[in-house]
Amino acid sequence: MAGMKARDPALRLRRRFSRRALLVGAGQTGLFGLLAWRLRQLQIMESSEYRLLSDENRVNRQLTAPVRGAVYDRFGVAIAEDKENLRVMVIPAYCKNLAATLAAISSIVTVSASDRDRIKRTTRRQSRYLPILVTEGLSWQQFGLLNVLAPQFPGVRTDRASYRRYSNARSAVHVVGYVGMAGEGEVDEDPVMRVPGFRIGKTGIEKGFDRQLRGRAGSISYEVDAHGRIVRELGSVPSEPGKDVVLTLDHELQAFALDRLASQRRGSLVALDCITGEVLVMVSMPSFDPNEIAFKADAQKWKALATSPDEPLNNRAAAGLYPPGSTFKVVNALAGLTAGVITPDERITCRGGYFFGNHLFHCWKTHGPISLHDAIKASCDVYFYETAHRLGIDRLAVTGRALGLGHAYESELAGQKRGVMPDTAWKRATLGVPWYAGETISCGIGQGYVLATPLELAVVSARIASGKVIEPRFVRSHGSGPQPAPAPLPIDPVHLQLVRDGMSAVVNEKGGTATRSVLSIPSMPGVLMAGKTGTAQAFGHGVAHHFTGWEAQPHALFIAFAPVDAPRYAVACVVEHGGYGAHAAAPIVHDVMTELLLRDPAGKPTYTASKPAGAPSALADAGATR
CATH class of the missing domain: 3.40.710.10 (DD-peptidase/beta-lactamase superfamily)
Structure with a gap:
């Protein structure tokens, strides 16, 4: 009897341990089961979603601006068209000293104080690995010299884009209009509005036909590392040029x-x-010359136009x-x-x-x-x-x-x-x-x-x-087809x-x-x-003023x-x-x-344009072509 009593505590201890082990094991099994279920959900069921998120972190997609459609007079003379624009960009993350880099660029091409302030503000607002426009409208000599000296200027990149050039400018400006940078209420209309240097129609036909003239943006995809540095180019989608517009003007x-x-x-x-x-x-x-305000606008010239008592910006x-x-x-x-x-x-x-x-x-x-x-x-x-x-x-x-x-x-x-x-x-x-x-x-x-x-x-x-x-x-x-008779x-x-x-x-x-x-x-x-x-x-x-x-x-x-x-x-x-x-x-x-x-x-x-803009319904009968 004594021996049995002596063994009972040990037996009870073993039984207690067995129950605990069973509970712990069951809990571990449940946790591992839950983990396995979650892993299955992540790896199999939701893999496409997380692969997309991973690609978004790994792939940087940059839009490329399309070439804007040309505007011609009735006989095919170009009044507004895009011309090659040589630019210089800077990537702040690669610059050892941004101020020193801008000073070095200014030894070749003028970088104004306002441009330097703009670049500094942009650097604070966006990733330092995204390019920022320094200046544009470079001569071939300036462009070539910057390319030759680029290895000495870390973070400097040259770029070939386009700008709007107006011919017969003063005589047609009030009909054709001009382009300018997107305003605060316009930048969210289309992602391409945020491309450095992209311009939209502000007045006249340039504004009325902006969507047709604008074209469709392309893109370039880059693989980037965890810091946003470009590793390699993955591919590109070409932009679609804008449609041309032929005016009735001579x-x-x-x-x-x-x-x-x-x-x-x-x-x-x-x-x-x-x-x-x-x-x-x-x-x-x-009248006025739109080339003075549509590209590399001079603030003083714009102010003079906007405040002139004769209102040259007004299409009388x-x-x-x-x-x-x-x-x-x-x-x-x-x-x-x-x-x-x-x-x-x-x-x-x-x-x-x-x-x-x-x-x-x-x-x-x-x-x-x-x-x-x-x-x-x-x-x-x-x-x-x-x-x-x-x-x-x-x-x-x-x-x-x-x-x-x-x-x-x-x-x-x-x-x-x-x-x-x-x-x-x-x-x-x-x-x-x-x-x-x-x-x-x-x-x-x-x-x-x-x-x-x-x-x-x-x-x-x-x-x-x-x-x-x-x-x-x-x-x-x-x-x-022929327009209906009035x-x-x-x-x-x-x-x-x-x-x-x-x-x-x-x-x-x-x-x-x-x-x-x-x-x-x-x-x-x-x-x-x-x-x-x-x-x-x-x-x-109601006019009380006495004119003289x-x-x-x-x-x-x-x-x-x-x-x-x-x-x-x-x-x-x-x-x-x-x-x-x-x-x-x-x-x-x-x-x-x-x-x-x-x-x-x-x-x-x-003249008939090779890639004409589809005229809106209000203009569908603008006249016969030859």
């Missing part, structure tokens, strides 16, 4: 028109094809708003004929002024009894005061809009503004007050609330000349012809306000131009089309504070119209 006519406007401080001119609506000329004065032809003055009388005449409130033979007596209530509206001359034809020819204010009074502003506005006023036309020309063709609803919605009958009198001669851009005035002239709903177009279509205007052709005859009399009959601008082309005898002069007060409603000197002069305007018997070209010109339309604007239009008829750009075969 660059030689652009240069001619700008040169003709050069004598004026501010002005603009637009010329259209009356059949297709293609914009052949659009110039704005003063598409965004300048002016009272149309007496050029609006052709709109008033068509509205009166359409509504039946006047007839061609009715004579309205002009005594040099028109009383409405207690207010006297002046005419520039006493014309006596005058018919529609002579009222257009002599630009009688009283005739059109009475016509507007009979019409009322709402019926006048219907015809104005039918002729193209108050429109921002569908196109890819960025920055276009809409004129004002007021009516009672417009004033109530805009100013919150009713329309007064006396305001209609002022609108009848293109003053008051009526405002138009030179582009709109050119459209008015083209629509009257053709009898069609002409839409202005800046880009020629590709592969879309719809006819909702205006009686007989009435249109009456106004055309009056406009012809302005230039070609004795007593017309623009007889000094009659065409005289020896090689084209008998070819006539029709037109309408305009002289508009340069201030509007040059600013006190009225704006000079002239609209025209030719040939009279088969209209093909329509032109509108505005000279700010130029005085009388017959003296300042009409002679300019005379010279441009003469050049248009002699060159006849609409009658010549045009």
